[in-house]
Amino acid sequence: SVSGKTIEEATGIIKSRVSRFYPGLSGASPNTFIQVTLGNVRTIKVHILGEVRLPGTFTLSAFSTVFNALYAAGGPNDNGTMRAIKVVRNNQPIAEIDVYDLLINGTANLDLQLQDQDVILVAPFLARATVSGEVKRPLTFELKPEDTLEDLLDYAGGFTDLAFKDRISISRITGNQRSVSDVYAGQFGVFLLKGGDEIQVGKILNRFSNRVQIKGAIFRPGTFALEDGLTIGKLIQKAEGLKGDAYTQRASILRTNPDLSTSVLEVNLKDILAGSQADITLQREDVIRISSIYDIQNERYVQVLGEVRRPGTYPFAQGMTPEELILMAGGFQESANTQDVEIARRLEDSDLGTLADLIQVKINPTLSLSEASPELQPFDQVIVRKRASFTMQRLVTVEGQVNSPGIFAIQSSGERISDLLKRAGGLNPFAYAKGATLIRRTEFFNTESEKIRRQRNLEALRIQLMADPNNSEAQEELLQRLFRDLPKENTSANDSLLAQAKKESLDQIASETPGFDVKIRENEAVAINLEKILANPGSQEDLILEEGDILNIPKVLQTVRMRGDVVYPTTLRHEQGRGLKYYINGAGGFDRRANRRQTYVVYANGAVKRTKGFMGIRAFPAVEPGAEVIVPTKGPKIPLRLGDVVGVTTGLATLALVLSQINWNNP
CATH class of the missing domain: 3.10.560.10 (Outer membrane lipoprotein wza domain like)
Incomplete structure (x- = not known):
C-alpha cells in the first residue's frame, strides 16, 4: 500500500515490485523506466466534535492534517480547549494536540495526517488564568495541571521594560473567597497555577534614587x-x-x-x-x-513708526542709532521727511504734565554713518513723518460723449469739472449735457493706501520682468529683489477710522430703530447741472474734483422709463411738452395700490423731484429725456384700535376745553 506515502516513496515501492517482471527497470544500465504521477486525489470524511464553532462531518483531501480540519471547523470556540485536542482513530485515541506548542514554540503536532473516519474531539477548556499589568501579552490563558508561573509568563511574552520583576501578586480562589499570594522571583519556576488565578505584574516606581x-x-x-x-x-x-x-x-x-x-x-x-x-x-x-x-526686567525693544518700509517693533541693542533702526525696517519710504525725524523717549522721573522727551534729529537719506546721530535707549519710538509736499498722482475718469474720453490726472488741488472737460476736448455733438452724472467715492470707499499702490505697481513690474526671457543682468537682479521683498509686505487695506466710526453709528441706530435700514455704498451719484457749469465755470455748481471721480456724459436720450406701481411698467418715447400724467397713462395708468401723492422722477443726472400737493391740488414734476418715473406702493392699512380712538377723542376734548378757557379779547 502506498497510502500516506509521498510521490517519491510511492515510486520506489512500485518500482521495486514491478522490477520482478521487468528486469530492465533495475541493474547498472536500465533500459526500461517507470514514471508515477498523481491523478485524482481521493477524499476522506473526518468528524469534528465538541467545542468548535462548526461541529460536524467534513469531506477533506486525503492529504489533510489536524490543522486543516480545525481550520475547516472554524477552530475551537470560546469554551473549547486549546491544550488537549484529541484525535481518535478506530475508536482509539492516537494523539493529543496542544495548540500552545505551535503558538509559543512552533512545535505542535498539527501536521498529523488524517485518515478516513478519523474523529477530532475538542473538549471544554481545562483551567484558565488571567495575567495583567506589565507583560507583553496581558490576556487570559488556558492552563495544564503542571503549568507554573514561569510557563504563564512565557505564554504572555515575558515582562515589559517597566515591569517590577522581583515580586508578582497572585489572587487565588480559596473556598468561598479569594486570597493574595506574593511570589518572588526565585519561586516563579515552581509555583503551580490554578484555574481562576489572577496574576498582576506591577510597574517599577516612578522615582529616582540619585x-x-x-x-x-x-x-x-x-x-x-x-x-x-x-x-x-x-x-x-x-x-x-x-x-x-x-x-x-x-x-x-x-x-x-x-x-x-x-x-x-x-x-x-x-x-x-x-x-x-x-x-x-x-x-x-x-x-x-x-x-x-x-x-527680572522687561524685554527691551525700540519701535519705528511712519514712513518706513516695515514699521514695527525691533529688539534693542546697545549703541543702536536711528539710522540702524531705520535700516532694519527696510529704509525710508519715498514720502519720508528725513529732515524732521522725532525720537519719543520715556521719562523715568517727570511731572504729571510731561509725558515724553522729544528729540528732533535730521537723518541723511542714504542712512550713512554720522557722529552726530544720538544713540537710542530702550523703548524709544522713532517717528518718521511724511513730507508736506509729497502726494501721489490722483486720477479721475471721463466717460461718454466727449472728444477725448479716458483717465486724467488731477493737475491741481483746485481743478474743477469745467477744467476737466476742457482737457477732454469738450462735449461732442451727441452729448446730452442735462444727463451728465458725477460718480464719487463715499467715505466708506476702501481707499488704496500709498503703500498698497506701490506694492501693486511693483507686482506689475515683477510680472512684466518674468515674461521677458532676455532680461539684462541688472533686470535679473531687480527681479530677485522683488521676489525677496514683495512677499514680506502687508498689502491689506483697512477702512479709515472715520468710515469705521460711521458704520458703527449706523449699526447702532439700525439696532435701536425698528424698520431702519441703510445700505452702505462705496460710490454714489452726485447730481450736477452741466449746462450751468459750462455757462459759469468756477461757480458753486462747478465742483472741485476728487480722486476716483467718474464724469459720465451720455448720448442724447429720447426715452422715459416707467417703474413701480403702474399697470404695465415699460419704456416710452419722450415727447416734448408732455406732462407726467401722459406717461402714466402710457403705462396703463396707476395700479390699485399706487401711492399717487408720492410719485417722483429721477432725472438722468441723478437729481430727484417728487410730486407736491396743496389743498388737494397736485403738482407733478416735469419729465425730461432719460428720466425714470417711480410710482411707489401704498403701505398696508392699519385699522385703529378702540384704545387709539379713545385716546384721540380724549385729546380733542381736552384741546376744546383749553380753547374755551382762552380770553381771545385780551392781547
Missing part, C-alpha cells in the same frame, strides 16, 4: 546623577557653566523633604563661585534654578 536637576541660565540644563559630595559649584561645572545672562546675586534650591513637602533655599551664587561663601552639598531630588537677568 537625581538632581538644574534649570535656567546654564549651558546644559537638565538632569544629572547625584554623586557623593556633589555641590552647586560642581554641578554647574558638569552643566558646562553659566550663560552670560545668568543672575548670580541669587539662586534657589527647591528641596524635597522626607514628608514629600518642599522647601526653598536661597543662596548667593556669586559668593559661592568666588569662594567667599561655603559651597552647598546637594541632596536627592534637589532642583537648582538660576535665573536670567532678563527674567
